[in-house]
Amino acid sequence: MKDLFERIIKDKGPLGKWAEQAEGYYVFPKLEGAISNRMGFNGKKVITWSINDYLGLANHPEVIKADAAAAAEHGMAYPMGARMMSGHTAFHEQLEQECADFVSKEAAYLVNFGYQGMVSAIDALVTKHDVIVYDMDTHACIIDGVRLHAGKRFVYKHNDVESLEKNLQRATKMATENNGGILVISEGVFGMRGEQGKLKEIVALKKKFNFRLLVDDAHGFGTLGKTGAGAGEEQGVQNDIDVYFATFAKSMAGFGAFFAADKDIIQYLKYNMRSQMFAKSLPMAMVKGALKRLDMLRTMPELKEKLWENVNALQSGLKENGFNIGNTNTCVTPVFLEGDIPEAMAMVQDLRENYGIFCSIVVYPVIPKGMILLRLIPTAAHTLEDVSETIIAFSAIRDKLKEGVYKRIAATMM
Numbered sequence: 001m002k003d004l005f006e007r008i009i010k011d012k013g014p015l016g017k018w019a020e021q022a023e024g025y026y027v028f029p030k031l032e033g034a035i036s037n038r039m040g041f042n043g044k045k046v047i048t049w050s051i052n053d054y055l056g057l058a059n060h061p062e063v064i065k066a067d068a069a070a071a072a073e074h075g076m077a078y079p080m081g082a083r084m085m086s087g088h089t090a091f092h093e094q095l096e097q098e099c100a101d102f103v104s105k106e107a108a109y110l111v112n113f114g115y116q117g118m119v120s121a122i123d124a125l126v127t128k129h130d131v132i133v134y135d136m137d138t139h140a141c142i143i144d145g146v147r148l149h150a151g152k153r154f155v156y157k158h159n160d161v162e163s164l165e166k167n168l169q170r171a172t173k174m175a176t177e178n179n180g181g182i183l184v185i186s187e188g189v190f191g192m193r194g195e196q197g198k199l200k201e202i203v204a205l206k207k208k209f210n211f212r213l214l215v216d217d218a219h220g221f222g223t224l225g226k227t228g229a230g231a232g233e234e235q236g237v238q239n240d241i242d243v244y245f246a247t248f249a250k251s252m253a254g255f256g257a258f259f260a261a262d263k264d265i266i267q268y269l270k271y272n273m274r275s276q277m278f279a280k281s282l283p284m285a286m287v288k289g290a291l292k293r294l295d296m297l298r299t300m301p302e303l304k305e306k307l308w309e310n311v312n313a314l315q316s317g318l319k320e321n322g323f324n325i326g327n328t329n330t331c332v333t334p335v336f337l338e339g340d341i342p343e344a345m346a347m348v349q350d351l352r353e354n355y356g357i358f359c360s361i362v363v364y365p366v367i368p369k370g371m372i373l374l375r376l377i378p379t380a381a382h383t384l385e386d387v388s389e390t391i392i393a394f395s396a397i398r399d400k401l402k403e404g405v406y407k408r409i410a411a412t413m414m
């Protein structure tokens with residue numbers, strides 16, 4: 001027998017084993033100063049493309065004022081206890097109704113973290129008799145929710161409607177045998193590569209199969225659709241999403257998340273979602289802050305317009321300069337390059353230190369071996385100057401990558 005910690009200290013885990021080389025720079029970097037298009041990093045100013053503050057609300061004076069006023073009035077503790085016990089207020093209810101109205105659903109229920117909420121909602125929505133069918137590329141919160149499921153699950157190829165249909169055939173057989181139902185789960189926007197989930201096509205399958213659809217629209221909420229109600233609104237199928245999810249942690253630049261659906265379903269979640277039944281409710285400062293942000297989403301369409309001006313300038317500029325930005329049809333802007341992991345690390349260091357550009361870097365196993373994904377998140381806080389400076393920098397680092405400069409630098413770093 002071993003001491004449990006012996007393995008933990010030795011193995012460190014798949015990411016932890018890189019900590020010595022990466023921590024403080026590639027992982028756990030410290031971005032300093034107010035959240036904005038240009039922040040401090042490693043003693044310099046960098047253009048920040050890695051923050052999901054889509055509408056530029058994080059540092060908006062009205063938001064800061066609302067947050068500060070709510071914290072001054074209530075502190076950060078109020079209300080204490082779980083919603084069911086002593087943590088319930090009229091403001092929580094008001095925010096729920098406003099969220100529901102914003103995404104055209106009957107009712108909504110708040111959760112403290114999108115991640116935990118999703119895990120718990122999946123757990124609550126299905127029993128061992130039910131079958132889950134989900135997209136292969138979904139976020140960790142969906143994967144972890146599915147892990148809790150005691151019944152059958154099928155995974156379909158990413159955004160592949162044919163594969164979904166095949167899996168729905170198998171799921172239908174299984175659910176019929178078990179006298180259960182089927183839950184299909186997709187994202188509204190796949191946050192790594194920026195493709196919208198094919199919600200229209202998924203919904204069309206409801207004519208052939210009997211299933212309910214849960215959509216995680218973390219990146220679509222506030223950024224897509226005429227009113228900002230997300231990917232469902234953008235694709236004209238919002239009514240056919242049975243359970244809609246969005247977090248406040250992206251376009252709302254806040255904290256917390258919500259599920260929206262028909263009244264009966266939300267009522268069920270209120271009484272069965274363990275992450276909320278057994279945890280303290282969302283603090284009032286967050287709730288009042290979210291009410292303010294939601295009001296701004298409704299009344300300030302210019303925020304989304306500015307966001308899309310920047311998105312369009314960045315994506316068309318990259319394409320005109322020969323960059324491969326995949327199949328994005330959202331704000332998330334991936335730039336695919338070819339190279340190995342050490343080259344990617346040397347390139348990102350050059351980008352940060354010598355060109356003043358800070359973006360996320362994604363490598364194998366998230367994407368295929370030999371590929372490097374630089375992921376850019378444009379926001380309403382960026383300027384067209386940020387965009388042109390970035391495209392010039394990207395062209396320069398691509399040339400260096402092709403010339404083998406980063407391979408040589410990486411060799412000296414090993």
Ligand SMILES: Cc1ncc(COP(=O)(O)O)c(C=O)c1O
Nearest residue numbers: 113114115139191218247249257
């Ligand atoms: C698709 C998706 N779902 C859920 C979450 C989790 O949301 P939260 O940050 O509120 O826990 C995220 C955040 O990274 C996300 O990208």
